[in-house]
Amino acid sequence: MKKPRVYATEGSIWKSILLTFPMILLILLFTAGGPPDLSTPEKSIAFLTTFFFLITLFFLILYTGKTDRYRAIGFVTLALFFALTFIVNLIKARGSMTFSQENLLACEIPFCHIVTTMIIIPAVITNSIIFPGSIIGGFASIASMLVIVIGVSLALGRGFCSWGCFYGGWDDGTSRLAHKPRIKKVNPVFRWFSFAVLLVIALISAMTLNPAYCDWLCPFKTVTEFEKVTSFSILMKTIVFLSLFVALVIILPVLTGKRFQCTTLCPMGALLSLTNKINAFDVRINKENCSSCEKCVKACPTLSLTAEDMTAGRPSITCMKCGKCIDACTKSAIHYHIKGTPNNKNYSWARNLFLYPAFLLLVVFLGGTMQSGIILLINLIKTGNLIY
Amino acid sequence: MKKLLAIPAYLWAVVCLLIIPVTFIRNDTFAEQLATLSFMKVHPVYSGGELNRKYQQDSLTISVNKPVSATLLGSRKQQLQVTFSQKGHLPGIIDQTIDYDFDANPDFKVTINTASGETQLTPLVSDVRSCLASSKVKEDWVIRVNLDKK
Incomplete structure (x- = not known):
């Protein structure tokens, strides 16, 4: 069964572009820290790839209504590039890991x-x-x-x-x-x-x-x-x-x-x-919409959802707000929520207000790391040496 | 009433949104301010502790720090840091007798091969246990010695 649209941006290109625009400026600020450095082809490729990669992820989160699917791509990329750049920098500075x-x-x-x-x-x-x-x-x-x-x-x-x-x-x-x-x-x-x-x-x-x-x-x-x-x-x-x-x-x-x-x-x-x-943010379950199919329980990567938690209307305190349960729910019964506001209302507002700081955090860590990692990989291809 | 209560909730959400960019843009400023707090210093177990006395022996300058407790509660274990420095290069072999408590009696003898790092520590009193660490640090040679509290 097709999931009903719940977010204002879902399926709407123009609304998604409009809400992506502030993030474009933030991505520019945090990945370039000023005018982008395009002085060499390597730096240009690294900057442009990172810039468009991050914008695309954010746009897709808004447009598709799927949070975890695109968050995870950025998050796993962060882990891989962080390890690569950290290890290479250590080897350059100390000679080993x-x-x-x-x-x-x-x-x-x-x-x-x-x-x-x-x-x-x-x-x-x-x-x-x-x-x-x-x-x-x-x-x-x-x-x-x-x-x-x-x-x-x-x-x-x-x-x-x-x-x-x-x-x-x-x-x-x-x-x-x-x-x-x-x-x-x-x-x-x-x-x-x-x-x-x-x-x-x-x-x-x-x-x-x-x-x-x-x-x-x-x-x-x-x-x-x-x-x-x-x-x-x-x-x-x-x-x-x-x-x-x-x-x-x-x-x-x-x-x-x-x-x-x-x-x-x-x-x-x-x-x-x-x-x-x-x-300000948490995840809530709308019990009226919930069909108790437990797809969210199976999807949760941190065991933060059980049948008891669903009865209580919220995941346990171990919830990492990844959005996987929200993506998995076919009844739109789970949603981001702003503490102190009425439950089951203003899904779009709550989601967007959460997504900006959350995605910006990913941008801050991934922006620089990914650019450095891409430059390393380009040099690996050009010279056959990762530590040049 | 619920609508009224929602206003501060939304405001706090907006503040949370602003906290992330501010945290990173102003990181250096906040870090400098945080570093001025009294607890923001590295524990002597890691920093080596306070300098007790610095003296000249042959061409070497020897800095003996105050012994520091190596655990929090009820342990007799202590650590002592001694730093050897010399203008220009360190000698190939450092062979010194150290009186760390300055009671005019030598407490341990240490021989360091500064090329290989091989360090031999000979306790001359019962409270000196063993050499914990020995390494070149920048231009100096640093040793850490395990002690028993007197």
Whole structure:
């Protein structure tokens, strides 16, 4: 059965173009940061490809009424280009993906948003940050990343996990690889695991003054940077994070169709679920329209929807606002909603007001990363060397 | 009444929309302001701690920091950072005896091959445990030593 049109822009080219126009200006601002640099053919290709790629995605989100389908393309692209550019930059700067004792002693480790979960308690108790990074200046300084974490928490809450996180695209991508998941039913109790990880990691990090998740568990060290293996304990850590990457980012997402790492292991996701109350946006279920087909339950990549949640009229606090359930619903019973406004009204307003900050977050992270990545790939084709 | 309550909700949604561009455009300014807060400093376990004394031995300048607690609660573990520096290049071998508590008795002897990084630490008192880290950092050589609290 064809889904009825619910959004003003759906199927309307002119309305979609009109609402894409402000985003074109924002994309121009955040991808070029001024007049675009078209000084070399490589830079021109990189800029124009990125620019039109982002505009097309946003236009299609508006025109088709499908959010997750086009969000995911941008989100997975972000994860791939982020890993590529990060690793190449590391190899250029340090000669390898590994960091050494010198980098640790000189406090030169880039700060990642996930570390936030481990520094809060020690910051309160010791009045300092337990991370070997730079407070300000340099690449990914602590202060700069904390500003982003605070801003994103205020504006989108856990929406960050589906629109801005430069790691999330990995298991979002792998969870879509199999046309039909082999494991069809996953117990929703797994969605609470990340809260247990957050609690344990925060306490252990405070006790040991060591960001334990980064040190031992973070699977995304596989696609960014990791400690040079110089001892048995570092070898053990390497085996642990590589195993977690293979299991939670590749095998389980492929088998279940769920974002397993984000759902069960990421402490940042759990923290953002707790701060998610502040921002203006959530997802609601219109029970009058709902036929209880549970397509949304099957579609949800983070186990945030169960039959009980549908009765309650909203997904659980673990919802990442990816829009997959909204796309899956044939009755238009699920929609983005602005907290404090009447449910089941003004679907278009709520969706558009959410889409602008959410898509802009994707633009901010993907814009520069994609351009750098394209330049690297062009040089790879031209010279046969990625690190020139 | 519901319509009235919806106005601040929509306003907050518009503010959320503005927060994202402002966060990134003004990131440097906000980061500078955040960095001035009292807790925004790297913990001494990572920064190496405060300088205790700096002295000259042969051609080397030796900076001995104050020992720092390596865990939060109830542990006797401490870390000590010592930095060796010399104008121009570091010598091929650094061979020094360190009195970290300045009680006129040497506490440990350290031998560093600055070419290979091989470091040998010999405790001369019971509270000195082992060498935790030894590496060239910019133009200097830094060692971190595990200690037991006295």
